[in-house]
Each structure stands twice: as structure tokens, then as C-alpha cells.
Amino acid sequence: MVAPAEASWPYPEAAWRHVVAAIDDSGYLASKIASCTKATVEDYLPLAPDLKGHDFDKSTICHWRRGGVKTPRREKMVVLKLTLLRLDDPSWRRWSDEQRMTALRDAIAFADEVWRLVVESRKSRTVIGVGKMSARHARTVHLLGEYGALLLQHVNDDDMAEVEAKLAVLHQLAGDGDDVRYWSALALVANPAYEAPSSHEKLLEQARCYAAEYKRAGEHSTARIYLSAAAKRGDGLAAFELGLMADFEGNAQEAVDHYQRAADLGCLDGQLRAERLKATVA
Structure with missing residues (x-):
């Protein structure tokens, strides 16, 4: 339902104003809103299980008011809007399934709008940063x-x-x-679906994937940037790939050096290639 994304980007003013306006327009104190979020989450778990654990306290709302937090999770924005909708309707306990779904859709739309404002702010800040x-x-x-x-x-x-x-x-x-x-x-x-490499091995694998893309495009110098960086971090396969590239280009001594480095990093094929090439160079 809601992409579980939390970004370490300063809370953009437009998004902050949108959230604060929703809180202020409700007419409820932060303490009242916060005290109801746990019940909101529990009530909506069957429909939106990813809201679990996203209730919040008064201090969270105070941080949002000051714009002094990092971009809030979408789930919390959904919980906030759902809570405000329930508080605004004394008969919420008698909502039909259709009314409950309508409230959930409205809450998701609210969260999406906050996120849209975050993205727009991020775009303008990025352009300014690059220019300067x-x-x-x-x-x-x-x-x-x-x-x-x-x-x-x-x-x-x-x-x-x-x-x-x-x-x-x-x-x-x-x-x-x-x-x-x-x-x-x-x-x-x-891109809320973005996932950073979860381990050192995944990081090296990703670097090799980028290098392969550039190799297929004929941009070998760019491919070497990724492979060289990965080799420096102990990737024997990257070092071996650098050896293959140098070997193909006829740079025998450079290829031997890369193959040997690959071998030192545990790549057996590197040792075999290094020995064969050394024999031809000699």
C-alpha cells in the first residue's frame, strides 16, 4: 500500500506547511491527536498491515510543527490523516467497510501529496546545489x-x-x-523502491553490474572506474575483469598486474591467467 521509505533529507517547507495545515485545521491539540494514533493503527491493521508500529506521540507532532525533522515516513502521514478523519466524525465507530476504505484512500492521497512536495523541493535544491x-x-x-x-x-x-x-x-x-x-x-x-546494497558483497556486485553496462555500451574507461574502485575494496572478480580488458587491448604487463591482484584476492582464474601471460611476455 504505502512504500516504506524514510529519507535523510531536511523537511521541505512546502511539505511541512501541508502537514501543519492539516493538524491546525482539525482544531485538536497535538496531545489529543497523538493519543488516538495507536487505536487508529490497531483498527486499520486488517486493511493496512504496514501501518503497524507507526503510531506516534505528541513530541513527533511538535517536531513536525517546527519543521525540525527529516522527511517523515509515508505510513505516519497515513496514520495522521486517518486519525484526523476519525476525530472529525464522532460516528466513525459505525463506519461501513466502504467508508473505512474511503478514509484509507483519502489518507494515502494525503501522504502522497506530502511526498510529492518533498520530491519537488528536492528537485529545486539539487539544481541549485549543482549550479553553485x-x-x-x-x-x-x-x-x-x-x-x-x-x-x-x-x-x-x-x-x-x-x-x-x-x-x-x-x-x-x-x-x-x-x-x-x-x-x-x-x-x-x-524512487521509493530504491534499495541500497545491503552488504559489502552486494556493493561489489552492484559495481560490477554498472561496469558491465558501460562495457556493453563501449564505454570502457567508465567501466574501469567502477572496476578499479571495487578492486581497491578487495573484489577479486573486478580485478580479474580489469585484467581481461587490458589483455584484450594488448596491454600484457598491465593485464598481468591485474590478474596477479585478482589472484591475491582469491580469484583462482587470475592466477592461471597471470602465469600463462607471464610465459608469453617472457
Whole structure:
């Protein structure tokens, strides 16, 4: 029903105003609203099981009022709107199934509108940040050179957040924790289905997948950026792939070095290739 996404992006003013307006228009105190959210969640669990655990207290509403929180989860926005709808109708206990579903749809629409405002704010902030070349973007260019600058130009180009996801992977391979959180958050805002690599192995696998895409497109220099970064983080398969590329291009000594590195990282094929190529070079 509701995409379980929470992004580490500052609470945008437009979204904040939308949420606060809904609270203020209800005429209820934060304490009253908060005290009813648990019952709302329990009542709607059969229809919306993903709302479980998303009731909240008075302090949460106070944070929303100040705009001093990170982007709230959609589930909490659904719970908020459902609670307000129930409070607004004293006969809510006698709602028919159709009325309950209508309230749920209205609550989801409210949450979607908050999220739309978040995305719109994110888009404008990203464009401004790129234009001014923020310190964060400067780090990306320093790390990735022209390719980094190219990626920054295409931030926010598609709903799948592929550019943001690539930036998150490359910064994670470089060990830039703060930048990883930043780009992952933007990827999640643009694409709620986005999932960051859940382990080191998944991270290396994702880097190799990106490299393969660029290889198929004939962009070998870009593929090497991903493979080199993964090899530096201990990926024997990436090092082996670098060896194959150098070997194919006729750079025997470079290929041997990569194959040997792959072997040192546990890739047996790297050792075999290194020995065969060494014999031909000698």
C-alpha cells in the first residue's frame, strides 16, 4: 500500500506547511491527536498491515510543527490523516467497510501529496546545489573527474534515480560515509523502491553490474572506474575483469598486474591467467 521509505533529507517547507495545515485545521491539540494514533493503527491493521508500529506521540507532532525533522515516513502521514478523519466524525465507530476504505484512500492521497512536495523541493535544491558547486559536489568531481561532473549534470533526470544510486555506490566504495547517506537519501526520495546494497558483497556486485553496462555500451574507461574502485575494496572478480580488458587491448604487463591482484584476492582464474601471460611476455 504505502512504500516504506524514510529519507535523510531536511523537511521541505512546502511539505511541512501541508502537514501543519492539516493538524491546525482539525482544531485538536497535538496531545489529543497523538493519543488516538495507536487505536487508529490497531483498527486499520486488517486493511493496512504496514501501518503497524507507526503510531506516534505528541513530541513527533511538535517536531513536525517546527519543521525540525527529516522527511517523515509515508505510513505516519497515513496514520495522521486517518486519525484526523476519525476525530472529525464522532460516528466513525459505525463506519461501513466502504467508508473505512474511503478514509484509507483519502489518507494515502494525503501522504502522497506530502511526498510529492518533498520530491519537488528536492528537485529545486539539487539544481541549485549543482549550479553553485557545493563542497559535496566538489568532492564528487575530485573523486571521479569528468565522469563525476557528468553524473552531477544528470542528477534528477529520471524517476528511477539511477544517477543518484551510482553516486552512492561510488562514494561507498571510496569510504565517504556522509556522501553515501546523502546520495542514498536522494535516490530514495526520487524512487521509493530504491534499495541500497545491503552488504559489502552486494556493493561489489552492484559495481560490477554498472561496469558491465558501460562495457556493453563501449564505454570502457567508465567501466574501469567502477572496476578499479571495487578492486581497491578487495573484489577479486573486478580485478580479474580489469585484467581481461587490458589483455584484450594488448596491454600484457598491465593485464598481468591485474590478474596477479585478482589472484591475491582469491580469484583462482587470475592466477592461471597471470602465469600463462607471464610465459608469453617472457
